[in-house]
Amino acid sequence: MPRFAANLTMLFTEHPFLERFAAAAQSGFDQVEFLFPYEHPVDEVRAALREAGLEQVLFNLPAGDFAAGQRGIANDPARVAEFRDGVERALEIAARLGLEPFDPSFTGGHLRALARGSRAPVKAFLLDQKRIAGVGNIYADEALFRARIHPLRPVGSIARAQLDALRDAVVEALEAGIAAKGATIDDFRDPYGVQGSFQDQFLVHLREGRPCSRCATPVIKLRAAGRGTYVCPRCQKAPRPRRARRGP
Numbered sequence: 001m002p003r004f005a006a007n008l009t010m011l012f013t014e015h016p017f018l019e020r021f022a023a024a025a026q027s028g029f030d031q032v033e034f035l036f037p038y039e040h041p042v043d044e045v046r047a048a049l050r051e052a053g054l055e056q057v058l059f060n061l062p063a064g065d066f067a068a069g070q071r072g073i074a075n076d077p078a079r080v081a082e083f084r085d086g087v088e089r090a091l092e093i094a095a096r097l098g099l100e101p102f103d104p105s106f107t108g109g110h111l112r113a114l115a116r117g118s119r120a121p122v123k124a125f126l127l128d129q130k131r132i133a134g135v136g137n138i139y140a141d142e143a144l145f146r147a148r149i150h151p152l153r154p155v156g157s158i159a160r161a162q163l164d165a166l167r168d169a170v171v172e173a174l175e176a177g178i179a180a181k182g183a184t185i186d187d188f189r190d191p192y193g194v195q196g197s198f199q200d201q202f203l204v205h206l207r208e209g210r211p212c213s214r215c216a217t218p219v220i221k222l223r224a225a226g227r228g229t230y231v232c233p234r235c236q237k238a239p240r241p242r243r244a245r246r247g248p
C-alpha cells in the first residue's frame with residue numbers, strides 16, 4: 001500500500017495553518033509535511049502535531065525571501081553564513097518535531113524501519129535526536145542493558161525480536177526515570193524534576209566495577225558515540241570484530 005503525507009502548505013488551506021493538522025488527521029492522514037515551519041513557534045507546531053497524532057515527515061530549509069520569489073539560497077556564495085544558520089535552525093526544529101518514545105507511533109515496526117540498512121552503532125542511533133527525540137545518554141545505556149544489546153552493535157544487524165525488545169526497553173527505561181522523578185544528573189530533555197532519585201536505580205549506568213544485577217559480572221565502561229557507556233560484558237555480547245581477510 002502506498003502511504004501519503006498531507007502537504008499542509010497546499011491542502012486544508014481553508015483553515016489557519018495550525019488547524020490544518022487536525023483537519024488532516026480527520027481526513028485519515030497519519031503523516032504530514034509542509035514547506036516551512038519558521039513563522040510559527042515550534043512548540044505550537046509540535047502541539048498541533050501531537051494533538052492530531054500525526055508524524056512530521058518533511059519540511060524545507062529556509063529558502064530566502066519566498067514571497068519575493070526566492071526558492072533557495074544554497075547556490076549563492078554570498079549567503080553561505082545565512083545558509084549555515086538556516087541548516088542549524090532547521091535541525092533544531094526537526095529534533096523538536098521528531099518522533100518521541102511515548103508517541104503511539106513509536107512501535108517495534110517503526111524502530112525497525114528506522115534501523116533498516118543502517119551500520120550506525122545502536123547507541124549512536126538511539127542518541128540521534130533527528131531519529132528518536134528525547135533519549136539521552138543514561139536512558140540509552142539503561143535501555144540497551146534491559147534489551148541485552150551491546151551499544152556498538154550495528155543497528156541494521158540486530159534481529160527483529162531484539163529490536164522489538166529494544167523499543168520496549170527504551171519506553172521502560174524512560175518510565176522508570178519518570179517514576180523516580182528523573183535523576184539529578186538527568187539528561188532527559190524534559191525537566192522531570194532536578195531532585196530525582198533515578199541515579200539510585202540505574203541498572204548499569206555509572207556502575208563500573210559493580211556486579212551486574214542479572215548475572216553478577218562486573219560492569220565495564222567503554223566509549224560509544226563519544227560518550228561514557230556502561231555495559232555488562234556477559235549480558236550484552238560485543239559484536240564480533242570483522243575478520244580480516246587472509247592474504248594468499
Ligand SMILES: [Zn+2]
Pocket residue numbers: 212213214215216217232233234235236
Ligand atoms: Zn550481566
